[in-house]
Amino acid sequence: MIEPHFTLRVNFTHEDKAAKGLRSLREPLAAPIPPVYFTAEEAVDMYPRLLLLGERGAGKTTFAKDLAAKTAATYVDLALGRDIPAEGPLILDGLDRIAETELAPLFEAIDDRPVVLLGDGAVVKGWKFPAGITIHTLKPLEQTERAAFLESKGIAAPAALSEAAGNPALFALATSMSEPAETAEDIIDIWLRNEPERAEAGFQALSTGASANRAIDGLVAGKFLSSRDDASVARLFLDDSALWTPSLASLLRRMPQRAETLAPLLISGTSDAALRGALLVADFIPDDTAVLERLQDLIESGRLSALERNRAAQILSVRGDPRDLEALCLIPGGRFTMGSTTHPNSTPVHHVQVDTFSIGRYPVTNGQYARFVAATERTWVSPAAHDPALRNVPATDLTWHDARAYCDWLTARWREEKRIGDDQVVRLPTEPEWERASRGDVEDGGDDIVYPWGKGWNSDAANSEESGFNAPCAVGLFPSGQSPYGCLDMAGQVWEWTTTLWGDGMATPSFTYPYADDGREDPDAGPAIRRVLRGGCFSSTSLKACCSYRGSLEPNGFWRGNGFRIVVS
Secondary structure (H helix, E strand, C coil), X not given: CCXXXXXXXXXXXXXXXXXXXXXXXXXXXXXXXXXXXXXXXXHHHHCCEEEEEECCCCCHHHHHHHHHHHCCCEEEECCCCCCCCCCCCEEEECHHHCCHHHHHHHHHHHCCCCEEXXXXXXXXXCCCCCCCCEEEEECCCCHHHHHHHHHHHCCCCHHHXXXXXXXXXXXXXXXXXXXXXXXXXXXXXXXXCCCCCHHHHHHHHHHHCCCCCHHXXXXXXXXXXXXXXXXXXXXXXXXXXXXXHHHHHHHHHHCHHHHHHHHHHHCCCXXXXXXXXXXXXXXXXXXXXXXXXXXXXXXXXXXXXXXHHHHHHHHHHHHCCCCCCCCEEEECCEEEEECCCCCHHHCCCEEEEECCEEEECCCCEXXXXXXXXXXXXXXXXXXXXXXXXXXXXXXXXXXXXXXXXXXXXXXXXXXHCCCCCCCCCEECCCHHHHHHHHHCCCCCCCCCCEECCEECCCCCCCECCCCCCCCCCCCCCCHXXXXXXXXXXXXXXXXXXXXXXXXXXXXXXXXXXXXXXXXXXXXXXXXXXXXXXXXXXXXXXXCCCCCCCEEEECCCCCCCCEECCCEEC
């Protein structure tokens, strides 16, 4: 079996990095820039403490060993032991082979040294990591690169160009196959044709922890389990759902009709495994009420990992998300603390008075903005605009003018529906209103940054640089991050437009604090005068994904990391 080496890439683009400074300015009708993804090696150079997630067979170990050979870092396979050298940078492979309870002593041994950690995302994606660990996910191999390799070797292997063969382990297997194969199961079946006993061997290797290639063994175990009865399959899964999820998913792709009989067994009880069972069967029985209710519970309870909650939200998006995504939160008027000493642009800390208003519990979503576009024929160039699985994700690639036009349209619609009074309007929040909704009555924290949930960073409370999404995710996935008034996604996720002016410079605002009635709410300022953005986005650090950090962008600027939420007053 050929084991080629490819350039692995991560789910982080050059545009994402540039937009951390919100430098992006495009013509209003320009198409989105095609993404250019950083290589895994470039990610290592950018981040001294990096966790690379990848599915089984994604090439993590090969990459880790190659990296160790090129650098002074010490390679450690955690599956073979925990002997961490006392000095020097580290490459720790097989993070998924340890228990989450071992993380604390592991990071004590690592201390503050540079480290690259690699692990199976299906296992470690829900673990709590120390602050300062950046998470990126390895992308599948690009088809063009696979085709070039096959041509250079004179190999005719159509199966190796399938979508499934984007997994390096499956690609290596498929290079020996002369017949086409589209799915992972097709590739495995061809491979097992002459040695069917490998199916049971793969199952036993996984069961005993002796697997040398869990990507392949997980799939062949799925083939083996297809001959087992529902009760024994369910017991196996519920006993260790993280280990057996890939195998059971493969079984269901082979025998989708078994989802109906397996579902009651897999979702029984209140365990995390039962929630994962609902995720497994949902694609095969999409109208099962009990399964869909489990998925909604999964999102709203904040259980499992954010990546799993997002998968549940994608399924609900296609079926029709039952949550009220237009819900409003009432924000009481009053005098509150605004600003922070943690960044010069947010000083001085001062007090501001606001009137009572209501604000969107969530940012405006793709589904909501798409209805506006359908009604008005306004141009919208977002790649996510009409994806059924992303209807409950924040609408992005929107200018300040787009956001205001939506508010004007929604004002008329809600007045007609009697949802608001004739004297009420839907609009963007002012900068003080946004911060009031985000922090409530929490006073300045000094050196401690204030977040919607309080003081002190919580990596499972926001879609930030540490979440591993590197993209907007479904709204409401981080219930532990809600503000004192019930607002969600106010830290990270997407930068949110406000009405307030910043000035014409990127680094330093012309309209400084204290907030004042000095023309900074002028709706007719020119296109070179930037507007304030708040909240940070999916690629922001904990310094920016907070209640007080001030970003900005020209009113005609847009990218996939900025959106908005509405105010009613």
